[in-house]
Amino acid sequence: MDGFARRLRERAEELGISNAEVARRCGLGERQYAYYTAGTREPNLQALVKISRILGSSSDELLGMADPPSRTERERLLDRLSLAATSLTDQELRTVVAQTEALASPRTKRISKKSPTF
Structure with a gap:
């Protein structure tokens, strides 16, 4: 117990x-x-x-009947984000998704700019 x-x-x-x-x-x-x-x-x-x-x-x-999977720091953060998202309203979730996409967007563009073009 x-x-x-x-x-x-x-x-x-x-x-x-x-x-x-x-x-x-x-x-x-x-x-x-x-x-x-x-x-x-x-x-x-x-x-x-x-x-x-x-x-x-x-x-x-x-x-205690099974070992929990070992999680990386990134996986723990994603767990926290996922858990927090479950308590949001649909409108709040839309806002968070838009903000997350905005944060990820510049990174995606930078990566594609570094890729060689043929």
Whole structure:
């Protein structure tokens, strides 16, 4: 049980979100989720599935039955971005996509300018 609680806390920290935010996104009460992260209670199957989905981990990983994949810094950042995007409205998501494309656009143009033309 302590391993499960530790893995919950570590994964939330890796994603840069608080336990309270995990609880909110799962539709669980903060106190209820705090019991899970303290190791004093276990979630039922439905709650475990919600938590796994929000944390972007399998239930096996959270329960310690499978090793989590080792992630590069880039993969951890992409995990954080993906998780944050799930809580945005459609309009906010459109704005973020436009901003991200604007950031990536100059880089794409620079790369293509460096490519030799034949």
